Amino acid sequence: MSQFITVDKNRWLLFSSLAISVLLVAGCCSPKYSTPLYSGVVGGGTGQGHTPDEVVVMPMPRSMRTSAGTMILPGTIRVSTPQTRSGRLQRAVDRWAAQVGTQSGTSLSVSWAEEATKGSHLSLVVAEESNRYPDLDADESYQLTVTDDGILLKASNDVGALRGLQTLRQLVTEREGTLQLPTVTIDDSPQWAWRGMVLDTARHFMPVSTVKRLLAGMEMVKLNVLHLHLSDDQGFRAESRVLPKLHEVGSGGDYYTQSEITELVEYAADRGIRIVPEFGLPGHSLSWQVAYPELRVDGLPDPVLGEWSSSLFSPPINPAKEKSYELINLLVAEMASLFPDHYFHIGSDEVNTAPWKSDSSIRDFMKAKGLRSVDALHSYFAQRYASMVAAHGKLPIAWEEAVHPEDTAEPLPFAVQLWLDGDYPPAFASADILMSRNYYLDHQQPAWWLYQQKLTDFEVEGISDVAEQGAPRILGAEIAAWSEHVDHDTLDIAVWPRSAALAERFWSQPSQLSKGAVTFYRRLDVVSERLVRLGMRHKEATENYLAEISERDLEALTTFVDALEPAGYYYQRSRKRLLRFVASAIFPFVEPPAYALGDVDRLIDHLPAESQAARQFAIKTERLLSGDNRVYPELREQLLTWEASHDRLAPLIEQSDALRRDELQFVTKTVSEIAAIGLRALDSLAKGEPLGFIEYYRLSNRLDDFEYGVFSFDNYGEMANGVFRPDPLQQHNIAIQPAVARLVYAARNQAANVQAE
Template structure:
């Protein structure tokens, strides 16, 4: 190890983590101490993790026979170079190596984040630290924590102790917040807190009802603060001041989304306040409120960020806007001169596979929103409740584009994970490995778009993250063990080749609400909760099947073995599922994989014998695949999820259909 330039405890700790991780990844106890030398040339004087938002993350990395050379202007640049080195480690013939390369790299966007909702389901400190560790590996740099909502307020307040009095210990003490912030900073990750106002304020109003707009909130989005009450602003000034002192990041997220307005409309005092201040509608009142909140945040020495609804009123152009409903708003906000963080199209709780998110670029003004064809169907149905969910303002406008000046205002992107369907146990698998694909999208040029190559690398990276401490696989195994004690591998094997339904189709409360049925209490222990949207096992099969179909016939034995495994697992699953309702519900999914295995094995046999499948058999195989595609289509969009009469059995999509279809296409086309 050789150093040049400035160096401090942050870099010492980073290099120690790097050495430990390389030993963990390779299993070689003394690597890299006795391997090729590592030389680090850093940094610009005065740089430190106290100014994470301002540091240059670029670096130059050279790997050659004589050693590894890292050059960077900041500590962050060194951390990013070491993350790249971890990913470059290659295993072969029982050994490990780093390929020779020279890399000059820097991020495309300075804001590359993930939002974790800790309000609906509480996430422990240990769980959040695991995500920060993984974020360091893939060069994500912002952890946005949604810390208050209707369901809970998650940070200890000494000024207002009632906020956490009913949380049964499920909140972060101030000491824990400081610990988490310091832990993240050492790994090059900023922590941006969000305390959502004026809507989504149920937890605040339960604790301090005097600041609410109604005794019984009428909005489906929960309680709303009273903007006509001077004490509301005094409360927020004290609360935000206390919270801002815990989070040193220069940005403070004040929420501002989904204010229904019903409580304001039915409150005579608030209506009188609106008349006195010349506020004509709900949007004007919300703009007035958020302008005053901006003054509070600004007075604390923080820059405010909020969801796109905060643009109403006199919010300064310097205020960061988080665009979430569609890419249309990226265009609108940047046209108004606001810096924007893009979340539209990146909601991980939609449970889309990694490739869907990967192909959406933050600067593409037509990347995310309501498809015009879907909006046409909504208009044809002519149901007001449905139209409210699919407003015309969110319809994708083909051809809409950002100017160069607008693109310069796109500061980056952030992938939110709302936790209605995510528990502490599920967090790792609902974020990863898909978040790694988004980390690449947020770092790399728009031209990097090879989905197959991304999926190939995603399979490898998932294994690395598991070895380095993520609990996605371990937690899924424990969940499977609860469903089938002693036979967890049977449940896990089915989960590996299936995926949960998408676009909130697994949210049973939403469907009950739409159909005016009793709202069920949903437990998160079913096979659909164990399955993941981008499982490396299914990804690997689909990639190998595509390569085999393209002519790599040496993969035939591997593919056949995989599919024989599906058939054997189905036979075992039928035995294990007997008498267990949660597993019995997934019997059709297991049977479907066995039928797919028969189709794939027959296709490989035909290709090996250079024979074409029988027409009747081919038609039957195509019909089975079409049925599975139709099941996937039932949750292919939010519209489909809402209007589809039913979802596939046990809310499971078969994730290996495309691979088997490639084999069938090759057999038919020869």
């Protein structure tokens, strides 16, 4: 599913009004005399890392009690399985031992015993083997006890034991050349049964090795569903033997063979992870229409993969042709047998209904069926597609646009995946809900923001409180990794470590989430390093890109990049495009900007969504303003380095086509200016000489020009601000701006007794 700003007309009118209002008051409004405390540090702590005795587990278990003892792991782990030892469980233990060994640089071996034996280091008491392919109702609970003498892991089935093994892996630490475990008692189970990840393989194809790497990371943080988005305007990514043109013509050459799909399904199942396919229709379907032109609406130009001439979204298939349903049914029958999961996603989002309105045969079809609007026609199509899926023994899922206010089907014939509006008509009350709203990784929100977004954060007309009333039924949630600006080289940057934060949101109980916020970033940093040791490439990919584009002064480039984050929603990275959106919402004759698949080789596409260096800078700023003068030299040195960025990087940018294209000269100049403002504030604090009103007015107003923003569809102010930002600042957030603004505010009000040490 694409992630354009596809809000309804009223919402766009509101956005337009906001933008116009800002235009009217720009330049004449009063400056901000205070800057809010940096809100990006949830559980930021002191910035010194976790203490050696701190037990770092993510997601946080339902219940965990530690004591003072320690268990030392030997080089050979004796494992007993007195009840059940499935092949999946045995392979999971072998992976656990290999991963712990990799973590420590040692080699662990495993010896097995059928019965409980005295001297076993790890006893696995598993009541039964679960289904070969996990399902929504799988019991993932487990109990884990570590004493000085050994480990006891109990679960009702082997999938629950897999979850316990991942917790056990996170408990292992290396100290003084030995592998140690704290003595602990854990009773754990998930808050939500469906904890997934949408992986878009259509916009940019993801090789099998990339998907396997993602699955390995998902296993570690207890995500249990991989939702594969397998078809879109840019390509059809699954081999079809009944409709072979779909992959032969509609893929552009990149697709998964059926044997590769089976390989991925088995690889996932071995880790207790389900794979749910999505073949979205009627929109996002150019790959279908290129392969089988009879599906298209009559009179339209010949379809081309990933290209169309007008409108924001591509033309949909023709829902008035019986041939359309015949071909869809053939594909569903084939894919239902290839993918064993009970669920099957039918898409149905972002449908451009204009071609339906203009086609006489479609209008005649609507009249014959008693369909009074194209929305009703969309509902007809979605429900018919869903009925085909159900006829092949699967449970259909659709995106929220498949439901229209006039729909009266009760219950709805499909589960509904929410992603956009947040306020829904009564028809949604009868649906099973899958939540993705506020969990879109390409919106580039920092981990602390994502961590706070609740699955119940939506409203349904007629239901006063979704969380309290338990209606509609929420199955769980999915993180969305869309690939307009992501490919196999940059996927890990987009996914990790933020997805570990959301995995905790999906798994842990509300009471644990409140406790977890206190240590959130300390734990997330540790888990990020564990993911690296597991093979995730989120750090490596950024480092490799910087080394590739830097022919000189890699250190200066790396330091400069530490001050940046990719700004907001990728489609909001051009002021011209935003103005076109505003104009198209106000004037019907103005077309919205045409869709174009983005580049994946720009600097912003290789930056983590959140700068760890900027976060540490903010933490040290708060320490300084709380009276810890020891951090003053570090802050000053860091600001001096950032201040020098523009001059140091000018020769590199001049010689780099990629950096000049992104207008990095403007961004380096901005970072240097912000750093200089920070140095002025530090100097004021160190001398105990408050900034004068005029100087404070000037500095704070200048910082407001570079205001750090967190994008969301509900944040109209951030959208409106984008109309006035230069394009380089549409693309790059200056991550140190909030902390520098904090220093300036403190320098005006002398909120700290700072001594330069």
